[in-house]
Amino acid sequence: MHTTPMVYTNNLNLDLLLASALPVLEPASKDAATISHLFLTVFLICLAILFVVVGLICVSLMRFRADGSRLPKQNFGTHRSEVVWAMPPVAIVIALSVLSAKVIVSDEGGAAGDAELVVVGHQWWWEVRYPAAGAVTANEIHIPVGRRVRVRVESADVIHSLWVPQLGPKKDMIRGHPNFVWLEADRAGTYEGACSEFCGDQHAWMRFIVVAEPEAQFKLWLTQQARPSENPPSESAQAGRNFFFAQSCANCHAIGGTSAKATAGPDLTHLASRRQLAAGLLDNTSANLTRWLKNPQRIKPGCQMPNFGLNDTQLTQLVAYLEGLR
Numbered sequence: 001m002h003t004t005p006m007v008y009t010n011n012l013n014l015d016l017l018l019a020s021a022l023p024v025l026e027p028a029s030k031d032a033a034t035i036s037h038l039f040l041t042v043f044l045i046c047l048a049i050l051f052v053v054v055g056l057i058c059v060s061l062m063r064f065r066a067d068g069s070r071l072p073k074q075n076f077g078t079h080r081s082e083v084v085w086a087m088p089p090v091a092i093v094i095a096l097s098v099l100s101a102k103v104i105v106s107d108e109g110g111a112a113g114d115a116e117l118v119v120v121g122h123q124w125w126w127e128v129r130y131p132a133a134g135a136v137t138a139n140e141i142h143i144p145v146g147r148r149v150r151v152r153v154e155s156a157d158v159i160h161s162l163w164v165p166q167l168g169p170k171k172d173m174i175r176g177h178p179n180f181v182w183l184e185a186d187r188a189g190t191y192e193g194a195c196s197e198f199c200g201d202q203h204a205w206m207r208f209i210v211v212a213e214p215e216a217q218f219k220l221w222l223t224q225q226a227r228p229s230e231n232p233p234s235e236s237a238q239a240g241r242n243f244f245f246a247q248s249c250a251n252c253h254a255i256g257g258t259s260a261k262a263t264a265g266p267d268l269t270h271l272a273s274r275r276q277l278a279a280g281l282l283d284n285t286s287a288n289l290t291r292w293l294k295n296p297q298r299i300k301p302g303c304q305m306p307n308f309g310l311n312d313t314q315l316t317q318l319v320a321y322l323e324g325l326r
């Protein structure tokens with residue numbers, strides 16, 4: 001489940017470490033379960049091999065210690081020994097290949113066709129589109145519980161990889177070469193996802209969440225996301241809006257219902273409805289949004305959002321406007 005991102009702390013949190021290692025063993029879909037079983041099967045086979053090898057080494061060490069008095073019997077060119085060495089590993093490799101191939105085929109998303117959801121990887125955030133509904137958002141995917149959603153994955157720049165350990169396989173996101181994958185959750189909840197292909201400085205902070213909710217709730221969310229933005233609720237927010245368009249914000253960001261239509265940065269139409277900022281780095285609160293706008297380069301060094309050197313009044317107004325984008 002979703003935990004608060006650790007920012008500016010460096011004490012080792014064992015719970016968090018375990019929680020981030022366990023998702024693969026807590027699958028929430030059929031596809032993820034087949035991967036989980038494969039992982040466990042391979043792990044147990046490897047563990048058995050480890051025990052056999054370590055056991056043989058220990059026996060040899062104890063029986064033939066280097067006192068020079070007892071050398072083991074030396075055999076050269078024995079056909080039988082070579083067959084005994086070679087056959088079990090070959091059998092194990094074939095068995096592992098067959099098991100893996102079966103899982104790969106069963107989780108395959110196909111090579112073409114329609115997709116309900118399009119996810120585009122950017123350095124370092126996720127563009128999320130629902131073409132039929134006309135909704136665009138970022139870093140937060142919603143899906144209905146219990147229904148397989150076909151996802152087309154693409155990239156706007158380098159190679160990324162979409163991965164939600166509890167929901168399914170990884171899928172590479174390649175510019176000019178769309179790939180397809182299924183997302184499905186058996187139970188409602190929030191599932192963490194991450195980029196699993198090294199894509200630059202902030203690869204580690206290219207995260208997202210998948211919110212699986214009942215179909216009716218999902219439809220409601222989708223309808224809301226497809227709506228244009230609302231007018232600023234207060235004078236301060238109005239000032240923030242003016243500031244947004246006076247600055248170069250609109251060169252990179254889109255806000256539905258306004259003249260801002262750029263797609264280089266995340267769509268902000270319903271920014272305030274999202275749970276996190278900066279692709280999973282911060283919880284979406286006023287304080288964090290202010291910190292982010294004050295100097296994005298300090299929080300996520302190397303990201304595409306420049307430091308505009310805003311003063312406190314500008315920050316307050318901009319945050320008032322962005323927080324009204326529900």
Ligand code: CUA
Nearest residue numbers: 160195197199
């Ligand atoms: Cu995108 Cu790693």
